[in-house]
Amino acid sequence: MFITxxxxxxxxxxxxxxxxxxxxxxxxxxxRVTLEPGGSRIGAELRRVLLSLENRDLTPQxxxxxxxxxxxxHVAQVVxxxxxxxAVVLSDRFADSTVAYQGYGRGMDPELLHxxxxxxxxxxxxxxxxxLDLDPxxxxxxxxSRNSREGKTNAEGRFEAESIAFHTRVRQGFLDLAARSPERxxxxxxxxxxxxxxxxxxxxxxxxxxx
Ligand code: TYD
Numbered sequence: 001m002f003i004t005x006x007x008x009x010x011x012x013x014x015x016x017x018x019x020x021x022x023x024x025x026x027x028x029x030x031x032r033v034t035l036e037p038g039g040s041r042i043g044a045e046l047r048r049v050l051l052s053l054e055n056r057d058l059t060p061q062x063x064x065x066x067x068x069x070x071x072x073x074h075v076a077q078v079v080x081x082x083x084x085x086x087a088v089v090l091s092d093r094f095a096d097s098t099v100a101y102q103g104y105g106r107g108m109d110p111e112l113l114h115x116x117x118x119x120x121x122x123x124x125x126x127x128x129x130x131x132l133d134l135d136p137x138x139x140x141x142x143x144x145s146r147n148s149r150e151g152k153t154n155a156e157g158r159f160e161a162e163s164i165a166f167h168t169r170v171r172q173g174f175l176d177l178a179a180r181s182p183e184r185x186x187x188x189x190x191x192x193x194x195x196x197x198x199x200x201x202x203x204x205x206x207x208x209x210x211x
Pocket of ligand 1: 013051094095101
């Protein structure tokens with residue numbers, strides 16, 4: 001079983017993934033938590049290149065191919081083997097992020113991005129995608145305060161530096177994707193207490209596990 005979490009910055013994806021991991025493990029499932037960019041060894045190097053503020057001169061096209069390279073490596077070396085070993089794989093971001101950020105955010109053709117994603121994922125699409133949906137004004141506030149808490153303002157944060165307009169387009173991209181693939185993507189309201197959101201997430205995951 002392959003489950004991905006998507007959404008703009010500050011929607012609480014990592015908190016929800018940790019809560020779901022705990023829950024699934026308590027039910028006896030083997031769980032493998034991973035992320036993009038950076039889920040594989042080579043991906044960790046690509047992540048540094050992608051997110052560093054030093055690399056503001058990265059072109060949108062080069063950025064796209066680095067995300068796709070990260071994904072191809074991640075699928076082949078992490079996601080596919082973990083699924084084969086019987087784990088429930090939880091990934092913080094996956095292919096939908098490319099359509100939302102590089103497509104709706106940067107203005108590249110979403111259909112082309114879908115075809116490029118197909119090359120990168122090599123047939124391995126998620127069984128379930130949880131889209132944590134939140135107003136970008138709230139999301140960015142949360143992401144900024146997290147970054148300064150973790151002292152990450154310089155090393156990571158190229159996307160946090162983008163405008164509200166950019167993140168509004170990205171959010172719309174995710175919502176459009178969910179409207180087009182309702183059988184795979186479930187929208188989860190990401191406002192409110194983490195424990196309440198976790199209950200909604202759990203219900204969707206259990207429905208899928210027992211389907
Ligand atoms: P990260 O620090 O993981 O952000 P978050 O905590 O919000 O998930 O940084 C990942 C950034 O990379 C995030 O801003 C979204 C962006 N991204 C893309 O633009 N395209 C992609 O395909 C992926 C996977 C991520």
